[in-house]
Amino acid sequence: MRNHFKYIILGGGVAGGYAAREFVKQGLNAGELAIISKEGVAPYERPALSKAYLFPEGPARLPTFHVCVGSGGERLFPEWYTEKGIDLILDTEIVKADLASKVLISASGTVFSYDILIIATGSTVIKLSDFGVQGANAKNIFYLREISKADKLVAAIKTKKNGKAVVIGGGYIGLELTAAMKTNNFSVTMVYPGPWCMPRLFTAEIASFYEAYYTNKGVNIIKGTVVGFDTDASEEAKSVKLKDGRVLDADIVVVGVGGRPLTTLFAGQLEEEKGGITVQSEFLFALCGYYSYRLLLKVGKTDGCFRTSVPNVYAVGDVAIFPMIQYKEMRRVEHVDHARKSAEHAVKVIKAIEEGEPLQEYHYVPYFYSRFFDLSWQFHGDNDGETVLFGKNDPTSASRKFGAYWIKDGKVVGAFLESGNQEENKAIAWVAKHQPSISDPSLLKEKGVGFAIGTMRFNLLGAYVC
Numbered sequence: 001m002r003n004h005f006k007y008i009i010l011g012g013g014v015a016g017g018y019a020a021r022e023f024v025k026q027g028l029n030a031g032e033l034a035i036i037s038k039e040g041v042a043p044y045e046r047p048a049l050s051k052a053y054l055f056p057e058g059p060a061r062l063p064t065f066h067v068c069v070g071s072g073g074e075r076l077f078p079e080w081y082t083e084k085g086i087d088l089i090l091d092t093e094i095v096k097a098d099l100a101s102k103v104l105i106s107a108s109g110t111v112f113s114y115d116i117l118i119i120a121t122g123s124t125v126i127k128l129s130d131f132g133v134q135g136a137n138a139k140n141i142f143y144l145r146e147i148s149k150a151d152k153l154v155a156a157i158k159t160k161k162n163g164k165a166v167v168i169g170g171g172y173i174g175l176e177l178t179a180a181m182k183t184n185n186f187s188v189t190m191v192y193p194g195p196w197c198m199p200r201l202f203t204a205e206i207a208s209f210y211e212a213y214y215t216n217k218g219v220n221i222i223k224g225t226v227v228g229f230d231t232d233a234s235e236e237a238k239s240v241k242l243k244d245g246r247v248l249d250a251d252i253v254v255v256g257v258g259g260r261p262l263t264t265l266f267a268g269q270l271e272e273e274k275g276g277i278t279v280q281s282e283f284l285f286a287l288c289g290y291y292s293y294r295l296l297l298k299v300g301k302t303d304g305c306f307r308t309s310v311p312n313v314y315a316v317g318d319v320a321i322f323p324m325i326q327y328k329e330m331r332r333v334e335h336v337d338h339a340r341k342s343a344e345h346a347v348k349v350i351k352a353i354e355e356g357e358p359l360q361e362y363h364y365v366p367y368f369y370s371r372f373f374d375l376s377w378q379f380h381g382d383n384d385g386e387t388v389l390f391g392k393n394d395p396t397s398a399s400r401k402f403g404a405y406w407i408k409d410g411k412v413v414g415a416f417l418e419s420g421n422q423e424e425n426k427a428i429a430w431v432a433k434h435q436p437s438i439s440d441p442s443l444l445k446e447k448g449v450g451f452a453i454g455t456m457r458f459n460l461l462g463a464y465v466c
């Protein structure tokens with residue numbers, strides 16, 4: 001195996017795959033690039049793991065969701081990497097990084113060296129055992145981050161057919177996993193500390209729609225905190241114990257209580273900054289307290305071009321904290337759209353530097369989505385300021401369509417939409433990016449998504465005429 005590469009991407013996830021495609025677009029010679037990944041498969045669209053991968057009928061399986069299908073692009077099958085002369089080094093965990101010497105060392109002792117490194121190590125799940133929750137190492141407690149873990153959950157779903165599942169966590173992964181378990185005919189209880197699901201994004205009104213929808217589907221929602229598990233002789237959890245004394249029977253426990261950026265390899269070598277808030281954090285606040293939670297938030301600090309404090313080392317995707325120009329602050333984003341775009345941006349920067357061209361900074365407006373049951377929502381922009389809810393939010397109605405706008409300093413800064421069509425979703429993205437002024441917020445309630453469509457069309461037409 002050759003061990004020196006001009007470029008190494010560390011991490012073969014979403015950002016790793018999109019970065020590889022961008023290198024090829026920009027011009028790459030065979031043998032220049034290696035991707036090193038702990039996982040045993042070529043980069044894939046990770047969000048599929050908590051959605052179609054868990055369907056009981058016709059589940060998604062590789063190779064159908066290799067990157068870059070999630071953004072409408074060509075799928076990069078393992079052969080693609082070979083054809084392009086890219087070394088895809090799988091099943092290889094890097095356990096030591098020496099950025100001063102430009103080397104990475106794998107668990108089996110292989111030493112890799114590079115001229116330019118892109119760190120795309122993503123996040124790892126936070127486990128209940130990290131906080132010493134009693135019984136949290138039981139064999140039937142599942143977490144979802146990598147495909148190997150999803151396979152274990154799929155196997156357990158088959159073994160425990162029609163059983164009882166407890167899903168811990170009320171963020172988007174908890175909601176998606178609950179829907180998946182219910183669709184697999186499990187009797188499901190969802191536990192989170194409240195006050196409502198996805199409190200970092202959803203307002204009480206938005207959450208009440210989803211909570212009612214889930215309850216109508218037969219999901220038992222409990223606002224509570226898990227303090228331990230009773231296990232049996234086979235080391236499986238048989239019940240989940242809550243702080244208020246309640247005990248829930250369980251055949252399977254699935255946990256989605258947040259992630260932690262994987263930056264420990266670079267501790268003390270890169271400038272770091274505390275900041276960014278991971279989804280589902282309320283659970284952790286409840287579980288481990290504010291200060292220990294803050295300690296988990298050390299992330300890799302980059303500039304507007306994803307360059308870290310060490311020359312020729314870039315950080316992209318979940319691990320990067322970067323200047324979010326639209327909001328004038330450093331933020332970290334744990335969503336797939338940013339993983340794709342930050343990876344592409346970093347490669348463009350690398351190539352621009354090589355060719356002596358001017359550098360463009362990353363102008364990013366957050367975009368986040370989720371899908372469960374027959375629901376599908378998108379959020380664009382910033383959820384800061386006053387909110388205005390609009391539309392039909394009756395959870396029993398088939399013609400539901402509702403959303404919310406966030407207004408700050410007289411401008412619409414964020415928009416959420418459930419069950420939007422393509423044009424409506426494009427319009428709320430436009431509004432979040434362009435932040436139109438609004439003098440009368442009641443207009444937003446009255447016009448609903450029509451406000452976003454009308455404003456976008458009017459401005460695009462104006463730009464075209466001019």
Ligand SMILES: Cc1cc2nc3c(=O)[nH]c(=O)nc-3n(C[C@H](O)[C@H](O)[C@H](O)COP(=O)(O)OP(=O)(O)OC[C@H]3O[C@@H](n4cnc5c(N)ncnc54)[C@H](O)[C@@H]3O)c2cc1C
Binds near residue numbers: 012015038093144
């Ligand atoms: C189940 C699930 C569902 C999701 N659904 C959505 C969604 O609906 N919408 C949305 O916007 N976002 C979603 N996300 C978030 C999104 O998938 C992530 O933000 C995105 O994958 C981040 O990309 P990344 O490349 O930074 O990290 P990852 O995709 O996690 O890739 C990191 C890669 O690096 C590898 N790695 C890490 N450390 C090492 C090491 N030391 N040596 C070698 N390899 C290493 C990992 O094994 C992994 O392959 C979801 C995430 C999960 C887990």
